[in-house]
Amino acid sequence: MEELEYELSFYKSGEKWGNKKDIAYKILEVDGLNSRAINYLVEVYGRNNQRDSINVLFDNLIKTNSVNPKIYLIRASERNAYFSGLTFSQRINYLKKAKALDNENIEATYSLGKIYYELFIREFTNNKKKANLDHYAKSSIDYFTELCSIDEKFRETTKYPLIQLYNYRNEKTKSKELKLDNFQTSYFPVSAFVGLPENLETDFSVNVITNVSDFSVSGVESALFSINWYSEHLNALNEPVLSDTLPTKIYRFTYLRSFDNPIVIRLENHNDIVSIHWKVSNGAGGYEPGEIIVNESKELTTEEWRLIENKINSIDFWNLPSAETEIMGTDGSHWILEGKYLGKYKVVDRWCGGAISEIGKELINLTDLKIEKDKLY
Template sequence: MNKTLRQILSIGILTLFLTQIGFSQSIEKFVDSTIEVDSLNVPTDLKQPYFPKEMFPEVEMDWIKTDKGTKIETKVKEGNYDEFVVNWYSKHLHAMKEPLLFNRKVNKEIYRFTWLRTFDKPMTFRFEKKNDRFILYWKVLNGAGGYEPGEIEIERLKILTEKEWTEFTQLIGKANFWEMDLGRSSIGTDGSEWIMEGVNQTEYRVVSVWSPNKGNFHNACDYLISLTNLKLTDKKKY
């Protein structure tokens, strides 16, 4: 086997490996023109999931007793998709009348942070960049993240600057968002789900982290909250 052929095979194997473990999530594989949407790309069918189900592998949770108490260990069940979680998250996004982000190619870059706190109002923050225009949209429901979503209570938008976009994307970069584990990486009770989606002209990704209280991913999400006029105490930021 000559050197050139070996290099081609090596690249092909590496590409296949990265695709299988989730580092390559081309928007091409999710585009679906059969999904019925309105003019704003909001699904008209309330049963339509807001995420490709294969992006949410099922997570198995074990409670393990140790000398220091009980700890939770999680394990991804390959090939099993967590439809309960996808439907739960989707129900709140339907109530927010948010657009789908995965079903069509876009000519802009979008990040959406959906925040589902068990006992508090569900919120979503969608930051969009198109050419030299930067807009943050946010919505608040009057229900609760762990129960029924309720109806839209607050719906606002704000024109932001390139500096604010850059600060946010730097935080996303520090969190290694595009390389994070897909789907719901951890599980807990009576906390919150921090769900981040990203889409651009070539890629789509969604991850969910349970109740982060520090770290780069937390900081990226918290930065979006800080760009709004919402007044939240530290106690409510769980």
């Protein structure tokens, strides 16, 4: 099975795309709900304008797996809906079937809330009669709040669309409560990576979940992609979440290069006792994090601390945008600098260093790490 799945995942030089349907069907003979095989077939048929073949495929799969919510979730996924031309109503029906089989299914509940939210945004921006706005807003709120009751970590994911929807419905108290909610489930707050318009609360035309189209707004899902990626590496490096339970002043530099070992450097100042800690894993910044292969620390002088702090102040670190919306390359590096000081927290993420490159290099110099020049990018 693994060999067959691997065969689907790549193409040899000169090999024609889409000629591996037989492999996908072999996989389905063993695993009738294999999402990789199903998605492959849907894309092949979709790109060849063979939507009837997609319908036949799913009719057979649903007939065989009618009591399994997974098949309805695969059918209603955004990607497969696009290739098969499903309407929003059709997607909603499939998702409701999945939820009827598993009422606390997270994917079904989130997807329903997201679809109704998107319908709300679309109808609001449409100049035609807005007859369904209240229904869409309430339905999205209902599914998103239910989602949070199933798993509270989604309080971060749904916070901003719910603020919009509550304001549209003039439920100001609930909107205010959400704005004050600083719930955090990971190393980084979603608020640091999501770029939203200042008039978010009254502009109901902006889709805060997915909007990245004009590079001025980064949606929640895009923010979560970065957060989950960086958090996976920090977790593998056994790093703490920066909080007030840690020494008073902390700066942490996470250095993720596409093809080289991930590095994290943490500088701490506890009552003028300064120390620097650095770790390296054997993975790659753009891939799996691997395991820790270097874990060292040493004391520094207060002068060395001031050197870093002066550099940080020189770029106005605490007021920099956490993330920039420039188009990034496929290969390169992410430089992530965090600061925690007297209850304040800040994170700045830059592609290939940017404004924080000199600080990152100085922190590397303060460790015993030796990085070749062509590996510093």
